[in-house]
Amino acid sequence: MSGASHVATDLARVADALRARGGRLGEPLHMLVETGSTNDDAKAGARAGAPHGAVWIAESQTRGRGRQGRAWVSPMGESLLFSVLLRVSCAPARVPPLSLVCGLAVRDAVARALGERDGERALVKWPNDVVVRDRSGAGWRKVAGVLVESALAGAKVEHVVVGIGVNVHTRDFPEELAAIATSVAREAASPPDRAELLADVLASLERDVEQVAHRGLGAVHGRLAAHDALAGRAVEGDDGVLAGTACGIDPDGRLLVRRADGAIARVASGEVRLRVT
């Protein structure tokens, strides 16, 4: 749908899908054919007084952003691109756990779209990438990413913007991404529906965000551990120093890595990748 002037039918159903689920997230819903970045729209909305739960969703972005300053490029109409404004007043230390929970919410929605047989192949790669394990079990490809940006008011978080990009309908990726990216359509037996995916993500956030913002990971920790792509894998950090075996996520959302000497490193931020041993 290159050059489209309207939203595709699966996205046009979003308002109905959200109404069917109920809940506070997704109201108001700003549906855009094209925008710079839905995260920028949400941040501007936050400054202008938009309420908790407001969502900006677009068919395409001209300046989509990923973590660590990377660009996030998605072909028109093929992805689920949205940002949700969460007005949670919590300690800044709760932002990393919140960011993990957002990855888990997307994982759960992707798992549901993949269906009973394939759903367990959907995993969270710390901190909040969503990946789908190959059927062989040897590797994975990224299906979704999450960009969390927060603003402080004094010593407290004033709001959090959660930006989510899911590869949904894409069948062919550019050469540089073909080995590392996948889409829901490529992994699922039945055609995906972006409205259902969005409604699922928001329903999970609705259930978990307040709890994690005010009481920490708690019960969510077990669900995260059950779908931790890195657990037991040899990893290295992007700092060229960290290397070891990933062995879980602590209650503050830090990745645990056992070094060769047995010491446990707690990684609070940055990225890790699988180490070729």
Ligand code: BTN
């Ligand atoms: C990553 O994996 O690096 C995070 C990617 C986040 C992309 C989404 S798409 C919707 C929202 N708007 C943006 O500009 N970025 C996020």
